[in-house]
Amino acid sequence: MKKFGKLLAATALMSATVMGSAYAKTLVYCSEGSPEGFDVAPYTAGTTFDASSKPLYNRLVEFKRGTSQVIPGLAESWEVSEDGLEYTFNLRKGVKFHTTSFFTPSRDFNADDVLFSFDRQRNADHPWYEYVPGISWEYFNGMSMPDLISDIVKVDDYTVKFILTRPEAPMVANLAMDFASIVSAEYADQLTASGTQEMLNQEPVGTGPFSFVAYQKDAVIRYAAHGDYWGGKQPIDDLVFAITTDAAVRGQKLKAGECHIAPYPNPADIEGLKADSNLVMMEQQGLNVGYLAYNTQVAPFDNAKVRKALNMAINKQAILDAVFQGAGSAAKNPIPPTMWSYNDAIVDDAYDPAASKAMLEAEGVSGLEMEVWAMPVQRPYNPNARRMAELIQADFAEVGVNVQIVSYEWGEYLARSKELDRKGAVLLGWTGDNGDPDNFLAVLLGCDGVGGSNRAQWCNEEFDALTLKAKTVSDAAERTKLYEEAQVVFKREAPWATIAHSTVFMPMSKKVKGYVMDPLGGHWFDGVDLDQ
């Protein structure tokens, strides 16, 4: 009976919402998949972040729309101590959490919410550390936060201090990342009191530009503009995610006017979508890199000249044409051109099979047999690894290197490619998390990553010293210089063949105004309007 009453109330409320919003501006986004949940921090997938952290939450600092530049968010300002170990954040006052059918906040956002949001991730004794069975904080752990953060202190209601174990220049950028979204401690208390902690992941409450209305699993997510948003009310009234997993179907829905924006079009559909007079196609170079990593600890790939010679044998243009179908650009550095500190002065290894062959012979390499690993999945930085491996196989054959292509199931691939004695070279890539060069250079090529995320197993003292120093320096110009030098060392030593940076396409209805593509690959709808 109680359930029936609740149902009636919900029906009345929803009918009122629908009737009241008969002329509401509703933006429909055909998303590519279902979110795993609505609490951001336990997850690592972009699809989940698009549906949770972007519309619903804020962070202490944010990335400025369309850039990877860090700007104030829930913290109005911050100071870094001389020794780089203490970050003090001055919190914004008057920030309201969402008022929804399941929660009415009695207070504004304050330091308790910040402490709650981070303590639950770093403190195993925290009552919310494992609030549903199996929950874990993989992004927080993956970014080495437990080792980096020594303590988080509430100075007063609107001041919070992060104390670090070592100086870390990318710290502020890290706090703009999705896992650092701020959740309501008051809402958490309400859920604890009612014994329904799991609802934090199903009925979320944040301070973001949109509030959560309803989720029909695997079908539709509904949001409403947050009327009391500290950044001002949004131009649209409602936001709807229509979950459409198939790219061809997303394209059809866009053409039929069933959605306004649809991400990740099929490469083959791009021309057709561009030709549709009701649509516009935005494009941007992705913050990513696709590469072939040699195992620099195994002969003959421990010789930089051999690696360099092989790089000269790869016809990148053919790969761009066949694999990226024009939706990519050749990579010469391990970071994409849109990232600050990109060293444009570096000259790429020219495609020259004859010179490559001569170099290999000069190094005494003949009749070389090697493996090239092809990823079994499609990724933004490599839409078809098998095809790419075949092209590289043909290129290497021209210089007398016999390639055997191997592949494993994705999890196996990631695990086995870390092995120090791995045979051959692996195709892999990376999409940036926070727009900081450290997130590429140190993570993928630092000595700490050997046996892990450094698939080239490459530990170069000169390179490592440069990136480690850049981590401790807070002056942007000095950091830029250090990273530029690191790229010179990288190019000279050639632990990878840098293949390509992909272009990201975003088709949308002409009615959509003010959409800005995110270089970090997310999808944001704050500030977006619709022509009625």
Place this chain on the structure above:
Amino acid sequence: MFKFIISKLAMIVPTFFGITIVAFGFVRVLPGDPILALAGERGVKPERYQELLVQFGFDKPIWEQYFTYLVNLFQGDFGTSIATKRPVLDEFLTLFPATIELALCAIIFAVLLGIPAGIISAVKRGSWFDQTTMGIALAGYSMPIFWWGLLLIIFFSGTLGWTPVSGRISLLYYFPQVTGFMLIDSFLSGQQGAFKSAFMHLILPTIVLGTIPLAVIARQTRSAMLEVLGEDYVRTARAKGLGQMQVIGVHALRNALIPVITTIGLQVGVLLAGAILTETIFSWPGIGKWMVDSIFRRDYPSVQGGLVLIALIVMVVNLTVDVLYGFINPRIRHQ
């Protein structure tokens, strides 16, 4: 009859245990690792990997994991999804009505078209109708579902604009789920146009999912009818001077339906398998799509829970068909 039902039920018990073993073993034989799948390119440190192994219970011997799984299963606990952290049974029950609704519509579509087509083909054996229908049925049977679905979308939704591209109802309509069946819920909501929208959204997925069962039922009906039409009692009925409709409808069809009903029962498994692709094409939020996602994520509890639940449903449907068959054909229940 009671004995017959009990004997059928008794067969279900070992089958159920067999299925739990297969479901439990199947996901573990698949290459891949749920923890690595969870971590993605960013990877996971070895010590963290160990922690997670313990947390998920994967550090225990395989027999112990199976035993725990079985004990939990009998307490109605199908485990918690690694990806969504929600109980597997909750997820399944949330999505199941969508699949049932689609499967029911597909089977109704297949039966309503398949049986008459089969009858007419048998009666007019060798005619242009028979040859065309059976040709189409063969094509329908061999049609790749994914291609067929996309083709219908491009033609009916894209070019003609008659049907919506995907989903269960227009996004304009918004009401709470009461039964989970969109046709019923949209009707109950009282919102103008909601029922029509739900119906229009069902048309293409129903055709796509119903195509193979339609082909099978039409062919089965035709061959069963042909067999029956040659029987002595049909000849006798005709000799008695009964009308064509009476001979076919009363004497022939009732006997020909027996194998057809078995075929319809067997199609339930086919429908659930076909639903995986159909749901993916039409963004239909049912269990098929959920299973595919779970397999990709190596979400052990969801995959094994889903397999056991689907198998249970297929077993129950087959049991029902067997019982029904017993009612129709007394020879079976007395065997």
